[in-house]
Amino acid sequence: MEVLSLTECRGGSHRIKSTVQNPSCQQPSHLPAFFDNSLGMVSKIYIISLPRRNDRHIQMDLLKDALHLDWTYRDACEANASAFMSRPMLEDDVIPVFDWPRDMEDMVYSREKLQPFGADLWTLPSSHSLSDLAAYAEIADPYVFTHKGIAPSAQQASAVSDIPPLACTSGNDIFAPFSPNLPLYRHLTAAKVACWYSHLQTIRDIANGEDEAALVLEDDVDIERDAKVRLQALWIALPSDWDIVYLGHCWSNESQFPPLSRISLQLPSGRMARSALHPANTPKCTHAYALSRIGARRIVAHLRHPPFAYSRAIDQALAWLVQSGRLRAFSIVPPVVAQRKIVYSDVTPGLGSAWRDELYNGVFGGIDKQTKLEEPVRNVVTL
Numbered sequence: 001m002e003v004l005s006l007t008e009c010r011g012g013s014h015r016i017k018s019t020v021q022n023p024s025c026q027q028p029s030h031l032p033a034f035f036d037n038s039l040g041m042v043s044k045i046y047i048i049s050l051p052r053r054n055d056r057h058i059q060m061d062l063l064k065d066a067l068h069l070d071w072t073y074r075d076a077c078e079a080n081a082s083a084f085m086s087r088p089m090l091e092d093d094v095i096p097v098f099d100w101p102r103d104m105e106d107m108v109y110s111r112e113k114l115q116p117f118g119a120d121l122w123t124l125p126s127s128h129s130l131s132d133l134a135a136y137a138e139i140a141d142p143y144v145f146t147h148k149g150i151a152p153s154a155q156q157a158s159a160v161s162d163i164p165p166l167a168c169t170s171g172n173d174i175f176a177p178f179s180p181n182l183p184l185y186r187h188l189t190a191a192k193v194a195c196w197y198s199h200l201q202t203i204r205d206i207a208n209g210e211d212e213a214a215l216v217l218e219d220d221v222d223i224e225r226d227a228k229v230r231l232q233a234l235w236i237a238l239p240s241d242w243d244i245v246y247l248g249h250c251w252s253n254e255s256q257f258p259p260l261s262r263i264s265l266q267l268p269s270g271r272m273a274r275s276a277l278h279p280a281n282t283p284k285c286t287h288a289y290a291l292s293r294i295g296a297r298r299i300v301a302h303l304r305h306p307p308f309a310y311s312r313a314i315d316q317a318l319a320w321l322v323q324s325g326r327l328r329a330f331s332i333v334p335p336v337v338a339q340r341k342i343v344y345s346d347v348t349p350g351l352g353s354a355w356r357d358e359l360y361n362g363v364f365g366g367i368d369k370q371t372k373l374e375e376p377v378r379n380v381v382t383l
Helices: 054-067 104-108 118-122 144-149 154-160 190-207 227-235 293-303 314-323
Strands: 002-006 045-049 072-075 083-087 213-218 221-223 244-246 261-266 272-279 288-292 329-333 337-339 378-382
Touching: 045 054, 045 190, 054 221, 072 190, 104 293, 190 213, 190 293, 190 314, 213 293, 227 261, 227 272, 227 329, 288 293, 293 314
Parallel strands: 045 072, 045 213, 244 329
Antiparallel strands: 002 083, 213 288, 221 337, 244 288, 261 272, 261 378, 272 329
């Protein structure tokens, strides 16, 4: 049995500012409802953030105030903690790929709240010892107890001393062999598992909530000053049965498919800016995505399916669901939300991956640097 330390996290929230009532953004025959304090197209915004990252909270509060937004901070999970999960080790005769349950859509459209199921049962209270763990999954990081200088206990050390590093799987594969030559993004680490868990808990809240749509952001982003104008102009073209819209992405050409809608905006400096809504290709990164409530339920159903759960980084998982047609996904191009990557990452070494985006006129900077916050966007034209 392989064991991975997973943060004991109960999905806590803090700094709740407001809640908008009677949201609706998924109406086939009507224009979508707009919300003044949440970028217009969703009724609630969540920020996933480690509670100890006060440096990021300060920056995000500046962003919130500049754009007159309200949002809820959701506590992310640390990569080192006392909750564990386990999985049976693969045998030679195990089928190398898995299938999705045929009744998954029944659960997606059910009116009942999602109850713990599948990989949800892997996360156990910290009072359980290693010998108490049920055999469900094998995802392990032999270095997890040395992260951030935390020394392992004798019991923990003996449990992981002979476990090799793990690789992220791809597609519907159940297993991927590890090699020291794998690029870092293919290494399955405790930090990536904790990131998966953090996003899953927030997505579950949306799935079980009353809001028809919500936005999930990570705590290292900048947002276009005119994001609300762009989204309101583009959202009208969105199909009523959408699952997820990426407001920012990385490592993918999200312009590959023809756009559903394009707009042109004249910035206060006189510069022209364009935005388009495209069917998604294979978007990576999870720093900014909107979810419909049905889309959130569909994602939870997939992310907790045991052969798929915690098998790779969360953005790789969502990208595969998009690529394989399991989600109806769309991307805003160019992004209206970008990762800043100016302080150290808790998931990837250093400042994060090499991908960089620059906004036209973000709150913290952009190409159109002459623009002031108080100046309105002019001449929004649908192309």
